[in-house]
Amino acid sequence: MDKLTEIMAHTREQLAPRLRPVSEAELARFGERPRTGPGFIESLAKAPGLGVIAEIKRRSPSAGQIAELPDAEEQARKYLNAEADAISVLTDEKYFGGSLKDLWTVTDFIGDHRRSTPCLRKDFMVHPIQVLEAAEAGARCILIIVRALKDDEIARLSDAAGLAGLDTLYEIHTAPELERALRFEPEMIGVNNRDLARFRTDLAFSEELIPQIPRDILAVSESGIFTPEDGMRVFEAGAKAVLIGEALMKQEDPGQLVSALHELE
Ligand SMILES: O=P(O)(O)OC[C@@H](O)[C@@H](O)c1c[nH]c2ccccc12
Secondary structure, three states: OOHHHHHHHHHHHHHHHHOOOOOHHHHHHHHHOOOOOOOHHHHHHOOOOOEEEEEEOOEEOOOEEOOOOOOHHHHHHHHHHOOOOEEEEEOOOOOOOOOHHHHHHHHHHHHHOOOOOOEEEEOOOOOHHHHHHHHHOOOOEEEEEHHHOOHHHHHHHHHHHHHOOOEEEEEEOOHHHHHHHHOOOOOEEEEEOEOOOOOOEOOHHHHHHHHHOOOOOEEEEEOOOOOHHHHHHHHHOOOOEEEEOHHHHOOOOOHHHHHHHHOOO
């Protein structure tokens, strides 16, 4: 069994006690609610140069322990100071050391500081209940990992996100996955440079796949970006934004990398 299959099985198991039908009305409550600040895609689209989604990630199956972080607020503060365009909060506990509580902590912190940086709930989504949890916690976007899901599951998640007024990041890693993603009329696609089954990371995945993404869809390059030069490679391939975890978690001041990426042209 590959790692992604293992994680998905674990996620489904964890979810079982919380599973219940989620009505359209419950989701639509969030969709109808007036919100302050830009949406997730909007914030990336208006960023100068390469937009930056800064990720809060304590550990991962491939990197092991990344950062000792008792409170997600610490990292949220750094990311706001660094002028990140969006924040990704990993909410998976077992493999990434995050939690839904982290997401609440981060969105509360942003609100308390009168900022409007939009957040992504980064998790292995399989059921609309997780979309509802994301909306309740103040996220503006969810992740759909195309290779982990069947078409009907993707449709159900993407409908739920639409009702709740959330953007969706469709994550792909191969050309056939891009084909599948395009059937759901995505507004944003992320090319994961890391193969979630084998954990090999190579920016060549972005260089090959991003040029195949239609121009009107916002293209994100995810994983394995450490330097402005890495950013330049994916920017030249057509990425409008990058999703960075490890490199930003390990920096005392993430602002330098963020501003170098904003300056690309
Ligand atoms: O730490 P990195 O190499 O900068 O990667 C960040 C992000 O792309 C990665 O955490 C990620 C991309 N897709 C995912 C899906 C699930 C969990 C994690 C991920």
